[in-house]
Amino acid sequence: xxxxxxxxxxxxxxxxxxxxxxxxxxxxxxxxxxxxxxxxxxxxxxxxxxxxxxxxxxxxxxxxxxxxxxxxxxxxxxxxxxxxxxxxxxxxxxxxxxxxxxxxxxxxxxxxxxxxxxxxxxxxxxxxxxxxxxxxxxxxxxxxxxxxxxxxxxxxxxxxxx
Numbered sequence: 001x002x003x004x005x006x007x008x009x010x011x012x013x014x015x016x017x018x019x020x021x022x023x024x025x026x027x028x029x030x031x032x033x034x035x036x037x038x039x040x041x042x043x044x045x046x047x048x049x050x051x052x053x054x055x056x057x058x059x060x061x062x063x064x065x066x067x068x069x070x071x072x073x074x075x076x077x078x079x080x081x082x083x084x085x086x087x088x089x090x091x092x093x094x095x096x097x098x099x100x101x102x103x104x105x106x107x108x109x110x111x112x113x114x115x116x117x118x119x120x121x122x123x124x125x126x127x128x129x130x131x132x133x134x135x136x137x138x139x140x141x142x143x144x145x146x147x148x149x150x151x152x153x154x155x156x157x158x159x160x161x162x
Contacts, residue, residue, distance in 0.1 A: 091156060
């Protein structure tokens with residue numbers, strides 16, 4: 001009987017030893033993963049600092065101004081372009097030409113230039129003939145998404161006839 005108790009106690013001790021051995025190595029593995037993650041976090045934070053510094057360098061106003069002058073065909077606003085009230089907006093003779101010109105996307109084609117002094121003057125788009133403009137307007141008018149254009153056209157037409 002004593003031998004059976006000794007064998008059972010020995011089995012419990014061996015099982016506890018094996019369990020503790022596995023627990024120790026699992027803990028070491030988890031600690032190594034934690035160290036690797038902390039190292040990765042540190043590296044990512046350093047990379048974020050570098051990227052923020054690079055962003056700050058690239059977003060300098062004088063650099064953006066130079067790039068804007070080089071690649072964008074923009075000019076400063078002139079005093080004569082500012083209107084004080086809506087009544088000062090001039091009416092067009094034929095509002096359908098406005099719709100037709102707005103639908104022609106070939107009008108706005110940016111052309112890259114080397115320096116602001118070499119920028120060509122913008123060329124106005126040729127005015128479409130009346131039949132073509134009416135055709136385009138009819139296409140736009142029947143589109144249900146263009147109710148605002150139809151209302152503008154009818155308002156302007158009524159004003160012209162008054």
